[in-house]
Amino acid sequence: MVEPPPGCAAVIGCGVIGAGWAARLRLRGVPVRAFDPAPGAADAVAEVHANAAAAWAELGLEPTAVGQLTWCSSIGEAVDGADLVQESVPERLDLKHATLAAIDAAAPPGALIASSTSGFKPSVLASALGEPGRLVVAHPFNPVYLLPLVEIVGGEATTPATIDRALALYRALGMHPLHVRVEIDAFIADRLLEAMWREALWLVRDGVATTGEIDDAIRYGFGLRWAQMGLFETYRIAGGLGGMRQFIAQFGEALAWPWTKLTDVPELDDELIDRIASQSDAQSGAHGIRDLERIRDRNLAAILRALEANDWGAGRTLAGLRELSDG
Amino acid sequence: MVEPPPGCAAVIGCGVIGAGWAARLRLRGVPVRAFDPAPGAADAVAEVHANAAAAWAELGLEPTAVGQLTWCSSIGEAVDGADLVQESVPERLDLKHATLAAIDAAAPPGALIASSTSGFKPSVLASALGEPGRLVVAHPFNPVYLLPLVEIVGGEATTPATIDRALALYRALGMHPLHVRVEIDAFIADRLLEAMWREALWLVRDGVATTGEIDDAIRYGFGLRWAQMGLFETYRIAGGLGGMRQFIAQFGEALAWPWTKLTDVPELDDELIDRIASQSDAQSGAHGIRDLERIRDRNLAAILRALEANDWGAGRTLAGLRELSDG
Numbered sequence: 001m002v003e004p005p006p007g008c009a010a011v012i013g014c015g016v017i018g019a020g021w022a023a024r025l026r027l028r029g030v031p032v033r034a035f036d037p038a039p040g041a042a043d044a045v046a047e048v049h050a051n052a053a054a055a056w057a058e059l060g061l062e063p064t065a066v067g068q069l070t071w072c073s074s075i076g077e078a079v080d081g082a083d084l085v086q087e088s089v090p091e092r093l094d095l096k097h098a099t100l101a102a103i104d105a106a107a108p109p110g111a112l113i114a115s116s117t118s119g120f121k122p123s124v125l126a127s128a129l130g131e132p133g134r135l136v137v138a139h140p141f142n143p144v145y146l147l148p149l150v151e152i153v154g155g156e157a158t159t160p161a162t163i164d165r166a167l168a169l170y171r172a173l174g175m176h177p178l179h180v181r182v183e184i185d186a187f188i189a190d191r192l193l194e195a196m197w198r199e200a201l202w203l204v205r206d207g208v209a210t211t212g213e214i215d216d217a218i219r220y221g222f223g224l225r226w227a228q229m230g231l232f233e234t235y236r237i238a239g240g241l242g243g244m245r246q247f248i249a250q251f252g253e254a255l256a257w258p259w260t261k262l263t264d265v266p267e268l269d270d271e272l273i274d275r276i277a278s279q280s281d282a283q284s285g286a287h288g289i290r291d292l293e294r295i296r297d298r299n300l301a302a303i304l305r306a307l308e309a310n311d312w313g314a315g316r317t318l319a320g321l322r323e324l325s326d327g
Numbered sequence: 328m329v330e331p332p333p334g335c336a337a338v339i340g341c342g343v344i345g346a347g348w349a350a351r352l353r354l355r356g357v358p359v360r361a362f363d364p365a366p367g368a369a370d371a372v373a374e375v376h377a378n379a380a381a382a383w384a385e386l387g388l389e390p391t392a393v394g395q396l397t398w399c400s401s402i403g404e405a406v407d408g409a410d411l412v413q414e415s416v417p418e419r420l421d422l423k424h425a426t427l428a429a430i431d432a433a434a435p436p437g438a439l440i441a442s443s444t445s446g447f448k449p450s451v452l453a454s455a456l457g458e459p460g461r462l463v464v465a466h467p468f469n470p471v472y473l474l475p476l477v478e479i480v481g482g483e484a485t486t487p488a489t490i491d492r493a494l495a496l497y498r499a500l501g502m503h504p505l506h507v508r509v510e511i512d513a514f515i516a517d518r519l520l521e522a523m524w525r526e527a528l529w530l531v532r533d534g535v536a537t538t539g540e541i542d543d544a545i546r547y548g549f550g551l552r553w554a555q556m557g558l559f560e561t562y563r564i565a566g567g568l569g570g571m572r573q574f575i576a577q578f579g580e581a582l583a584w585p586w587t588k589l590t591d592v593p594e595l596d597d598e599l600i601d602r603i604a605s606q607s608d609a610q611s612g613a614h615g616i617r618d619l620e621r622i623r624d625r626n627l628a629a630i631l632r633a634l635e636a637n638d639w640g641a642g643r644t645l646a647g648l649r650e651l652s653d654g
Contacts, residue, residue, distance in 0.1 A: 015567065016565060016567050044567070044568075090577070141548040141549060141552075142561075142565050146551075147547070147548050147551060147552070148548075149543070149544065149547035149548030151544070176547040178540060178543055178544055178547070180536070180540075181535075181536075182533075182534065182535040182536075184535055188530060188535065188540065188541060188544040189544040189545070189548050189549060191526050191530060192523050192527060192541070192544065192545070192549075193549060194526075195522040195523050195526035196519050196522050196523050198522065199519055199521075199522035200519060200558055200559070203515060203518065206509075207509065208507075208508075208509040208511055208515065209508075209509075209515050211559035211560075212559075213505060213507075213515065214515060214519070214558060214559060215556065215557025215558060215559050215560050216476070216503065216557065217476065217478070217505055217515040217516040217519065218519070218553050218557040218558060219553060219554065219555055219556060219557050219640050220475045220476035220503040220640070220641050220644065221468040221474050221475075221476030221516050222516060222519075222520060223550070223552075223553030223554045223555075223557065224473075224474060224554050224627055224630060224631070224641055225468075225474070225550075225627070226545050226546060226549075226550030226553055227546065227550045227551050227553070227554035227626075227630055228546060228550075228623065228626040228627070228630070229546060229623055229626075230541060230542025230543065230544070230545040230546050230550065231523065231541060231542060231545060232527070232538035232539075232541060232542050232603070232606075232610065232611075233538075233542050233607075233610065233611050233619070234469075234623075236607050236616070236619070237469070237616060237619050237620055237623060238343060238469050239616075240342065240343050240371075240616065241371075241616050243604075243607070243616060244603060244604045244607040244608075245600065248595060248604075250417070250418070268575060273572065276575065277570075277571045277572050277575075279559075280559055280560075280563050280570070280571040281571075283559065283560065284559075284560050289563070289566075289568050289570060290568075292556075292560070292563070292564050293564055295637075295639065296552070296555065296556055296561075296564060299554075299555040299556075299633075299634060299637055299639055299640070300551055300552070300555070302633035302634065302636060302637055303551060303554055303630050303633050303634075304551070305633065306626075306629035306630050306632065306633040307626060307629065307630075309629060310622075310625055310626055310629055312622065312626055313546050313547070313626075314546060314547050314551055317547065
């Protein structure tokens with residue numbers, strides 16, 4: 001039984017993530033009411049939507065009707081009549097609290113309120129709401145209109161019905177909702193990303209590798225593995241016929257070796273920021289950001305179609321989205 | 328100017344990695360002389376070769392001639408006449424030293440000696456050699472016959488000519504050699520992997536997520552990004568039009584938050600190993616290891632072809648391999 005997508009959604013905060021939500025929702029036929037007081041926000045949303053529409057065309061998805069976009073001049077106006085309110089303002093707790101309080105005060109009683117936060121626990125966010133039972137974290141990944149993962153996290157006050165509703169709703173948007181059952185800061189994916197980012201900063205700071213060399217170490221090697229299997233399934237295979245136990249027997253001891261400097265956080269001082277920014281310019285500066293987005297999206301679309309042909313992983317999510325869109 | 332592949336190669340140690348080297352070399356037309364005293368090693372090499380040949384067929388690569396495989400009963404016999412000796416024995420320093428000393432004593436004067444070690448510095452390995460100038464680390468990634476990355480690391484005694492020769496030789500095998508300019512334990516990719524593995528162990532140990540949930544958090548999200556762009560290029564885009572500086576401004580502060588438990592190494596006690604192994608069985612046990620290898624390989628081949636069609640990243644390595652094979 002496939003749930004329908006929300007009848008109307010409000011997108012509060014239209015940076016990279018909010019604009020990505022607006023694009024996915026509209027391409028699934030959902031009318032979107034958007035609010036973002038930043039100058040240029042409407043232009044950025046239009047550009048992201050154009051990229052998203054091109055990517056969906058690459059996927060062979062032809063939406064029968066694109067949801068209408070309505071720009072609103074206040075949170076109260078935006079949430080009017082919304083079944084889903086998706087909050088994607090910058091990661092400052094005071095701003096999150098003020099925004100969620102305004103949403104809670106104005107949203108219809110039946111609306112699901114979802115925060116895109118990548119770090120704050122829902123119980124910490126919930127203190128701003130009079131009705132915290134309807135709040136979830138729904139943490140997506142950039143580009144939101146192509147990557148299927150969304151982490152769904154409930155707080156102490158979140159009702160089981162809210163979790164169930166969120167899971168169904170994001171599935172109806174063609175996503176892969178992952179219910180994070182234990183409430184921790186930064187959830188699952190960003191814990192993993194944070195660990196690697198920190199190690200990468202050390203490598204750059206110590207002059208071991210440039211940003212471009214680190215990226216090549218990823219995309220010519222384990223990055224290709226992880227588009228289709230994760231860390232554990234890949235290592236299960238690496239253990240040979242002995243599987244996971246044999247792999248741990250080989251690898252476990254090495255874990256205690258003093259390979260990494262992860263016991264410290266490198267200081268992001270001006271020198272390190274300059275180094276990263278200039279290496280990144282040398283690596284990627286030949287393309288503008290919008291060009292890079294289009295290159296990334298074309299690659300992601302091609303990978304998703306390849307996995308769909310093999311009936312595997314994120315390719316199944318794409319196949320599901322195709323069925324939803326046909327239905 | 329494309330260098331030819333080696334005229335003859337010796338593969339010493341034929342586990343998952345050594346068997347992968349043998350397959351890549353033979354599919355590039357190189358005769359391989361193999362040595363591994365483990366019972367069943369020859370069968371395993373034959374099975375891996377069959378998987379590799381199937382994967383190359385998926386890639387549309389039809390080797391005009393597959394290099395002959397000769398099983399040898401000693402290191403001395405295996406290295407006879409070899410231009411390249413690839414050592415892939417288990418990661419124990421005493422065993423590496425003994426093996427490399429035997430290789431060095433018997434290999435032709437002009438042979439390049441390469442270790443597949445994923446952790447030991449070449450200067451540490453070199454103490455076993457009378458002629459350490461010809462030793463490099465050439466660290467590949469599983470499956471060696473599909474993933475293009477190979478980290479090339481020289482030690483204090485390694486000559487610049489040896490590095491140049493190694494880079495040309497692995498390019499001639501259709502790989503993407505990454506010269507790791509600073510000699511550190513575990514090089515670049517495994518530093519990054521180690522950081523994430525450690526964090527993943529904490530998540531499993533603390534009951535936050537199962538191995539299957541962690542894998543889904545990777546392959547439905549950032550794993551798809553990393554098949555084509557790395558950490559830094561992806562984050563450059565995430566910064567929006569402000570690029571890398573804006574991203575760091577947003578993200579930098581969060582790095583110091585107490586999100587991770589990376590300051591400690593989790594103890595891999597029996598309870599944790601049991602938990603990982605049983606979760607991994609629940610996640611992947613429906614397929615045998617050889618089945619999983621074939622699924623992985625079919626997915627990797629499809630992803631590589633998709634990237635080749637887009638003339639990007641590892642797809643360019645595949646296009647290069649196609650040209651080499653036609654030449």
